[in-house]
Amino acid sequence: MSVPVSNNQRCCVIGLDGVPYSLLNDYLREGILPNVQKILSAGFRLHQMDASIPDVSSTSWTSFMTGVNPGEHGIYGFMDLRPGSYQLMFPNSGSVQAPTIWDMIGQTVNNKTSTLYEQFRTRLRKPLRSIVLNIPQTYPARPLNGILTAGFVCPDFRKGTYPETAYTYLSSVGYLPDVDSAKAVDQQDAFFRELFLALEKRAEAFEHFLTHEPWDLFIGVITETDRLHHFFYNAAHDAKHPRYDVFRSFYKQMDSIIGKLYERFMEITDGKGLFLTLSDHGFTVLKQEVYINAWLRQQGLLTLDPAREYYEQIDMGTQAFAMDPARIYVNLENKYPRGSVKTAAKSEVVARIRAALGSFTDERGNPVIKAVYDGVDLYHGPANDRAPDLVCLPHDGYDLKGSLKKQEIFGKGNFAGMHTRADAHCILPEALQPSGRLHIEGLARILLEHVTAS
16 A cells, blocks of 8 residues: 655545536625635635537546547547447447556556656656546546546446445445436436435545545545536526525535535645646536437438438438537548548538538527537547547537437427536636636646646
């Protein structure tokens, strides 16, 4: 078991999945978050931060934990296609191509490398121990110098936890890896009971490991905020919403937990060390879901064969298709089984799609797409060959979806809230003020600078 570094080099990171800067600002002004306010008054500052592109949890949390872009770490979404096929796959921890921060400092990179790691590897003189709790995209749990229990998606709690002693403890206290979000649709009272229970168990586990295990880096993520926001974000400010009070009660309980963890961290480290909070993306009220594959069909760019399933439906003649959230791929003839676009014609297809997206409006004539990025410009690294050709970011309120089932372009499901890229948050000490706007990829560097400081 490693001996922790000095107190002033230890780090405590509290992740608040999907908690936006704007909402924290509003609730601070209203006095709902007294513990967060106390932290800010003790020499910290709340920053607005950019999430990854796309702003999906699997991509953004992986960008945080590796400190590099998807072109290096290889995670572009919760789902992907197997190379050379239309077969769906769900990337997991084994798909992450770049080393995580805990593997870097723990000296368990297992032959992985990245541009960030190469910059720090000579400064990592001894193995450091990490406690990593509930970060998405960490299943199955892989051996590390420390403890890890995976966040969403975690289909097997035991396989999602390392070592076995951590699984034994977590099971004994009734720890919940996630909640059953389906209950939010037609069993709302049961959903909220489970949500508050999961938050309570999350806090209990965080405090246990923070107090009773040696560590140099502690990371604990609260996922329940994301679940609350997806189904009830329209209750955040609407006093007439039936879940207005319970929404705010949840934030008050979360604030209390953050305060207790902060105080415990300060006790353990004699008031030294680095404490920060962050989110992987922001949130806003959802107006309409937008089905990009239906739009591509309308444009004459996508042909489906309903006799097949999932992305195997993509048929001859298809020029482009989309995956969540609005990752658009050109159906190249040398890349996909029924590819029909020659490599020489790819730029023409991309230009046509980009132009059409520029004039894409809803039924009232409001523009849907805020920005369109070329994958070759956005991503850099050895995993670039699997990058989408285009990635769309919508205007707030338009939730871009990759469903192949929808016939209509616009619709509305059970969600009330959607992710935003530009409204993530980070609370940092004032002594660590960034020179420019914060990006989630930059936080790993801040942590590495701190734990390797002489």
